Amino acid sequence: GAVVSQHPSWVICKSGTSVKIECRSLDFQATTMFWYRQFPKQSLMLMATSNEGSKATYEQGVEKDKFLINHASLTLSTLTVTSAHPEDSSFYICSASTRMTGELFFGEGSRLTVL
C-alpha cells in the first residue's frame, strides 16, 4: 500500500529556534497534503491543507507566519515551525491524498518538544 514518510519522528529544540518537518509520499503522487497537530488524548486538529504548487490554506486560528508550509513537489511537503515556543510542543502528523482516488494516507507523526 501507499506509504507516507515523516521525518524526523521526534525532535527536541530550544525556544526561539525553527524546526522543519518533512512529509513524503513514497510511491504515489500526492496532489494534496494535510498537516495536523494533536495534543495528548485529544483528536487530530487540521492545521492546513496544501496543494502542490500553490499556497497552503490554513484553518482558522492557525498562524500562517508561525507554521510555514511548502508543497514544492508532488511527493514532498514541509512544515516549518518558526521561532518555536514551549506551547508549540505537540505531535504533528501529515497525510497525503491523490486526486485520482481520494484515499488518505497518514505519516507516522513527529513529536516536537520545545524546551
Place this chain on the structure above:
Amino acid sequence: KNQVEQSPQSLIILEGKNCTLQCNYTVSPFSNLRWYKQDTGRGPVSLTIMTFSENTKSNGRYTATLDADTKQSSLHITASQLSDSASYICVVSARGGSYIPTFGRGTSLIVHP
C-alpha cells in the same frame, strides 16, 4: 456544515469481549468513509474504506457497516485483544475538489485483561 460525530467518546471493555463504535455524519456529497486506528504516539492506520454502494466491509476482527440513507456507520470489533486499545477515528470525505476529509473526534478504546 460537514460534521462527523462519534460515540462513545471512550469505552472500556474486558479482553475477549465485542464492542461497537458509532459514527454519524452530515458530509455531502458523500464520497467515502474510513475508519482508522491510532495507537498512542503513532500516525493513524487505515482499517476500512467504504464507498456509497458498500454496506459492510471486514478486515480481520474489524467489521464496518455503512447506512448511506441514515448517514451512519459502525465499527464492530470482535473478540477484543489488549492490542486493540487505541483511538478509533471516523473520517468522511466529500466528492469533488481535493477530497478534503472531515474527522470525527475519535473513540478511545481501552481493553483490560
